[in-house]
Amino acid sequence: MTRKERFEGVLEHFQRNHPVAETELDYQDPFQLLVAVILSAQCTDKRVNLITPALFEQFPDAPSLAAAEPEEVFALIRSCSYPNNKAKHLVGMARMLVNDFGNQVPDSVEALQKLPGVGRKTANVIASVVFDLPAMAVDTHVFRVAARLGLSVGSKTPLETEKQLVAHIPQELVAKAHHWLILHGRYVCLARKPQCAQCPLTPWCAHFQSAAQTDQTAV
DNA sequence: ATCCCGAGGG
DNA sequence: CCCTCTGGAT
Structure with a gap:
């Protein structure tokens, strides 16, 4: 599977199942x-x-x-x-x-x-x-999830991951993709124990596919 | 023990 | 590149 196909599969899944994605921080302005x-x-x-x-x-x-x-x-x-x-x-x-x-x-x-x-x-x-710009904030979740899925390749820094993601995601989806990756990292693709059994992204996930080759449990 | 929507300074 | 700041949750 190509990286382009991973991006398309993941983004299509989120658009279909999570059309609204926002920050969970409370604020008024x-x-x-x-x-x-x-x-x-x-x-x-x-x-x-x-x-x-x-x-x-x-x-x-x-x-x-x-x-x-x-x-x-x-x-x-x-x-x-x-x-x-x-x-x-x-x-x-x-x-x-x-x-x-x-x-x-x-x-x-x-x-x-x-x-x-x-x-x-x-x-x-x-x-x-706030300003609706196509900026991709790469925090600990985005960095980890992008690497696991295979959306980023060989990136050692948040800035490198940011560049790779922005280069592959349509401008109008960058803001949403940021929140999709955050929420996926927070609730499914956990740092210590990724919940692959509950993960809807395994068809496009590099980590899951490589794990499945060497380990049938594919955690 | 390890991780959570990092930034600044050396 | 590294280190420090630092408390709460699992």
Whole structure:
């Protein structure tokens, strides 16, 4: 099976069975999504959604967060990973939004990455979800799932996987494909124990097919 | 023990 | 390239 056929099979399956695919983070505007995505690093969406209501009640927008001290934010995000770093990033991000971007979330990956705490992955998420750009954010799930399925080949970095995926996915499907791969990684293609018995993508999966040749259980 | 929608710095 | 930051869940 060619890589092109893997892409077509996987994308067709998702389009038919999961026409709607969205982030599971709770937010009400671009600023809040930016905050939520920064908090989601090495932390589950569920835990982020648990703490953002209190955070957004106290700091609902960039100006209020810009006026805060990192220590105040730290107390509210304590249960997420890296609270010290994230508290500094969030306040710094809000201050740069207010001071340098006219309190508007920038609309390009390049500008977004200038914000403290915003790397390529977070910038791609905002570009895709908020501005509807064909940006593929490669997080731990996308990186792993793409490699297992055989959608990426020989990629050692998220950036390389991103390039390969964008090169093979129709522009209008890139944003959806991002969420499809995330959700598939979160609930089916688990990092430690992929649930191949429950997986609808095995007809196009490189990992499943190579495993089936050497091991009848094909886990 | 290993993983969760990473980023920044050396 | 590597390392560190760091808490919660399984």
